[in-house]
Amino acid sequence: MSRMLTKIALPIAAALIVFSLIACEQQKNQEPAMSTQSANGDVNTAILHARAVQTVIWSMPAVNYDLMLQEMLTKTPGKVGQVIYWGRPLDWHNQTLTPNPDALYFMAFFNTKNGPVVLDLPPGNDKGSFNGNIVTVWQMPLEDAGLLGYDKGSGGKYLVIPPGYKEKIPAGYIPLQSDTLGGYILLRSNFKSHSDADVQASIDYGKRMNVYALLDAAHPPETVFTDVKDTDFDSTIKYDASFFDHVNNIVQSEQWLDRDRVMISLLASLGIEKGKPYQPTDQLKSTLNSAAQDAHNFLYAKYDQGFPPFFSATSHWMYPTYPALVKAAQDSYVDPDTYPVDERAVAYSYAFIGLKRLGAGQMYLISIKDKDGNAFDGSKTYKLTVPPNAPVKQYWSLTAYDRELHTLIKGVNRASRSSQIPELQKNADGSIDLYVGPKAPDGKDSNWIPTDPNRKFELMFRAYGPTQALFEKAWVLPDAEKM
Structure with missing residues (x-):
């Protein structure tokens, strides 16, 4: 019986030794693989984080623009091609960035997707004057207008021309070639004092501006004005994952500028691609939140210098x-x-x-x-x-x-x-x-x-x-x- 057990035990022991050696070898082979996978995960997250930080820095003026546009579209009756204005000197209910509370603000967003847009601005006279600025989606200045702008107070019909437009520009316009479809004008209607009468005169003067498509120039429609003085208008920069929602809005609505094409694949790695839905995972949102905060810290420190x-x-x-x-x-x-x-x-x-x-x-x-x-x-x-x-x-x-x-x-x-x-x-x-x-x-x-x-x-x-x-x-x- 003892000899029989020995005969059985020896093969079993040998098998166990072999299995043990195989298991040890497998463990040796698996440990580096698991470590590499973990390291790759950390590297990928770090790369996405760095790309998100750079996206915040690169897209700041366009996101700034989109925050104001979306605030108008969601908080007021105002629409693109119309004019919103603040019917009293600005107070803290206007939470745009460093606005001027000593002029009346008239703001008109426009889009040239269907052709050039006319900004018909009034001349300055004893009843009023303005200082105006016309910019693209990236807030690149196209022209200054008004008393000390291009027209020197004589007013004029500024014509914003979309990228790639080939048709002849009619006479009588001040052409402004834009590299984006969208943009806006900020017109500051000056007043002599903060008195009710002077403020009302400034409102009446500002309402002399007109916005319409060049296609309608023969018979311009009446411009719609909406007073938003009682609206809590908040376009402050939000340094969290929502920032990238606005980046996506810009990517979907505008063509790529040649100088920014390097950002195409970078944004794609963050889930932002033209013509595709933007649906970040919870894990990605966590990375975007962290990146937005780091970008904020960087910009704040640079401003503080x-x-x-x-x-x-x-x-x-x-x-x-x-x-x-x-x-x-x-x-x-x-x-x-x-x-x-x-x-x-x-x-x-x-x-x-x-x-x-x-x-x-x-x-x-x-x-x-x-x-x-x-x-x-x-x-x-x-x-x-x-x-x-x-x-x-x-x-x-x-x-x-x-x-x-x-x-x-x-x-x-x-x-x-x-x-x-x-x-x-x-x-x-x-x-x-x-x-x-x-x-x-x-x-x-x-x-x-x-x-x-x-x-x-x-x-x-x-x-x-x-x-x-x-x-x-x-x-x-x-x-x-x-x-």
């Missing part, structure tokens, strides 16, 4: 953007050796619209730090003295914005003070002391801009119709000083 100082090396008043971006946009990005995508993203993360001739019709100065080089704190009060004889033909204004959102500060009853305000208190020499803070200093309410004590803020000084004294630095705006 500041733009070139305007008045002097020590001044905290800066140009409103990067000179390289201004030149590229004015030249329609034709230089094959430059494409300031990062700079463009920073600019359109805090503002909208593009100017063909920055400094002609209007000039903007930005300050994000006080005289001592510290960020503005909404719980503190600051004083800014505007020297006499401000170098403007029209008006100047100072506006406070939310530092994080770059919008009018929520919940306050005013956003700015300007030379249009007749009750502004002046000093004996003609200078004006302005106060920015959570509470007006005693007796200074007329010169005060309120802030949210729980949030940081930033300042923008606007000069409408600036004169040479500003650019020659013969007139210098001092830094705001903490009281």
Whole structure:
């Protein structure tokens, strides 16, 4: 019996040894494969994350555009080819990026898919004037219009021409060749003061503009105007996966520009392809959320570094953007050796619209730090003295914005003070002391801009119709000083 068991056990033991050796070998072979698969998964996620970050940076001006367009289409009765306007000076219910609360905004989105579009703009006269800008989907400036624009206040019929259009342009139009189908015009109807009568006069003047297709030029239809002053209009940049919904909107509605063709396969890896539905998985959405936040951190840090100082090396008043971006946009990005995508993203993360001739019709100065080089704190009060004889033909204004959102500060009853305000208190020499803070200093309410004590803020000084004294630095705006 013992000998028989031995005969049986020996083969079994040998088999077990063989199976064990085979199992060990299989495990050796499997371990590298599993490790490689895991590593590849990490690499793929990292690549998608990096591509999503770059997509946010590259697409910023177009997404900025689409946010405003979608807000109009979903929150108001307004439609493409019509005009929405704000029938009172802007307040915090308008959450566009760094808007001007000292002019009335008229905005018209247009689309040239079916042919050229006419923007018939009124001449300036004693009853009104405007400053206007016409841009593409990418907010590249096509032309400035109005008193200090191309028409020099005489008005005119600006004709936006779609890409690839070959037909002859009729006489009597100011042709603007666009490289996108869509675009919009922002018309700022000026007013003499914030009085009800002057505001109404500004509304009546702005309503003299007309938007229609060139095909209807013989008998233009009446333009539809919609007052959206009571609408909570929010086009702030959303740094999450929803950002890419707007990227998809642009890809589906516009043709690819040659300079951006490198993005085609990059976006395809994120599920965004022309002519195909965009249906990101939950896992991809998680990556997109993280990437959007990283892009935001990058842009915020770059903005926080500041733009070139305007008045002097020590001044905290800066140009409103990067000179390289201004030149590229004015030249329609034709230089094959430059494409300031990062700079463009920073600019359109805090503002909208593009100017063909920055400094002609209007000039903007930005300050994000006080005289001592510290960020503005909404719980503190600051004083800014505007020297006499401000170098403007029209008006100047100072506006406070939310530092994080770059919008009018929520919940306050005013956003700015300007030379249009007749009750502004002046000093004996003609200078004006302005106060920015959570509470007006005693007796200074007329010169005060309120802030949210729980949030940081930033300042923008606007000069409408600036004169040479500003650019020659013969007139210098001092830094705001903490009281």
